[in-house]
Amino acid sequence: MSGSAPYPRTVRGTNLFDTDVNLHRLLERRAPHVMERHGERLSDFGAWAGTRLDEQAEYTDRFAPPKLDPYDGDGQxxxxxxxxxxxLDCHQEAYRRGAVGLPYAEGAERVSHAVCFAMGYLLSHADISIHCPVTMTGAVAHVLDTLAPADVRDRYLPEMTRMDGHTKSGGTWATELHGGSDVGATxxxxxxxxxxxxLDGVKWFTSNAGSGLALxxxxxxxxxxxxxxxxxGLGCYLVPSHLDDGSPNHYRARRLKEKAGTRGLAxxxxxxxxxFAVEMAPPPVGLRVMMAALEYxxxxxxxxxxxxxxxxxxxxxxxxxxRTAFGRTLRHYPMVQDQLLDMQMEMEAATxxxxxxxxxxxxxxxxxxxxDWLRLVTALAKYRTAEQCVTACRRSVEMVGGNGYTEEWPTARLYxxxxxxxxWEGPAxxxxxxxxxxxxxxxPGNQIFLARVGAVLSDLPNEAKxxxxxxxxxxxxxxxxxxxxALSYLRGNPEEGPRHGRRLLELMSDTMAAALLLEEAVDELALGDRRKWLVARRFVHKVLAKSDPIGPDADPASAAFDAVLAYEPVD
Incomplete structure (x- = not known):
């Protein structure tokens, strides 16, 4: 991406994978098998997501959201x-392209789930209302594969992992009106x-209400x-949408939620x-099975x-x-440059x-x-990426201005x-x-976390280099x-955990994000490129040190604005 305009005026029509230099470098460094075996598949997926899927997302959101048809012709x-x-076509197309089924393909070496998560990342650029049901389908499939009785797994897993345009999508029905996040109150x-x-009862917030198989x-x-x-006292059960004779199962939607966003998702x-339901796990392990789906x-x-x-x-x-304003394109204004550098920095940290x-x-x-490391880093990632996503989407509306606040522009739907x-799946x-x-x-999560950050510190180059x-x-x-x-204090005073847990979450997620950016910077420095170092340095000073002074010492990323924004090498 070189030249005076490395970014198109709007995203639609672009290949969301091919243009993602940051993701390419991350996968090449951390999961080279994904790029080697599935780079072309991800490229095709990125082209579809940036065109057909994005067009559908706008159409569904603005003109054709799901509707409830409460009665049949006989008034029943x-x-x-x-x-x-x-x-419906785009939903099935995501499965046909492998967004859930690839790791379960028969007759071939099992694919890393990283490929499916990368597809989820690309889906969310265009339509979180498709990404959400794909997520739940993947979660139910994972639980069927790893925790279900063999006969249940063999009967139902193939229906969720097929890639022929007839996949049964998944749902997770845990939330009830009186319980909310307290699933144990079911x-x-x-x-x-x-x-x-x-099963008899009311599930209060069931996304992907048209799912074929739900936990x-x-x-x-x-x-x-x-x-x-x-x-x-909870069991976990698999609920099909239809019985073996093809008739609908004995449940029905009371009403569809009128939501602020994700209007395409029922x-x-x-x-x-x-x-009718099939037992996945009896008490006392039923909740553990549901939590495995939610963790995915x-x-x-x-x-x-x-x-x-x-x-x-x-x-x-x-x-x-x-956009030109006051005789210059916006990208020439220093305050705009700062906003873009901050958004890009947070995007790379989130990724x-x-x-x-x-x-x-x-x-x-x-x-x-x-x-333990999986659960810990997932909690950190889920929290911090969501917080920064909301901030960035708000800023994108501000950047575009009045147009960005209208439904004709994608920023309004994004926000x-x-x-x-x-x-989704548990607030902060x-x-x-x-x-x-x-x-x-x-x-031992405290020890694992400190060891991970410590390993990054030990690999940093010296000041001379x-x-x-x-x-x-x-x-x-x-x-x-x-x-x-903080960890030492809370381990010695666990009763203080509920008071300080949110602050600890923010501190540890910021620290982990900074460490990961520095780790990436070291790898790219070995290739002679200082660009990622400029991004990591900006993050460390602005986020960890909370240092953004007004004065003569400009952040070096600002001086290299064009190269940093365009992912061009910085010597």
């Missing part, structure tokens, strides 16, 4: 959800009958006919009216936030490079943090001892849609509680020591 209640054909009943299990939490009575309170309140979705939430953040950055950069979680997922499949990333407070379980209790690195290293080391002191 059905609760049928109706989608426009473009949405009151939906499960009753065993001769032909299987039957649901429910509470069966124990062998004495008593209820077991809390999460230990989210419903569901009445379970003796719905949290990784997708992180890559999706990073993808939306990049779209916001691209729309802002495109506008700045093509690094999200894909650290992705790679931890693949590593944990090979070595279960990595489970509405980005809000879901902060609440829930991620803070997850973090506390891993670092301030019996788990890279002027300015000593300051950055000192700031990162100071942040790590602040983390160490």
């Amino acid at each position: 209640r059905t609760g049928r959800v109706v989608f426009n054909s473009d949405y 009151t939906t009943r499960a009753e065993q009958r001769n032909d299987g299990w039957r 649901a939490t429910a509470r069966p009575a124990d062998f004495d006919g008593r209820d077991v309170a809390g999460g230990r 989210t419903a309140e569901l009445d379970l009216l003796g719905a 979705s949290r990784i997708h939430n992180a890559v999706g936030s990073a993808g939306m953040l990049r779209r916001a950055f691209l729309e802002s950069a495109g506008w700045a490079f093509h 690094a943090l999200a894909f650290e979680s992705v790679l931890a997922f693949d590593a944990q499949l090979q070595n279960p001892e990595g489970a 509405r849609d980005c809000l879901v990333t902060a609440v 407070n829930i991620q803070a509680l997850e973090l506390l379980r891993l670092v301030a209790g019996r788990r 890279l002027p300015g690195i000593a300051d950055a290293a000192e700031i990162l080391e100071g942040a790590m020591e602040e983390c160490r002191a």
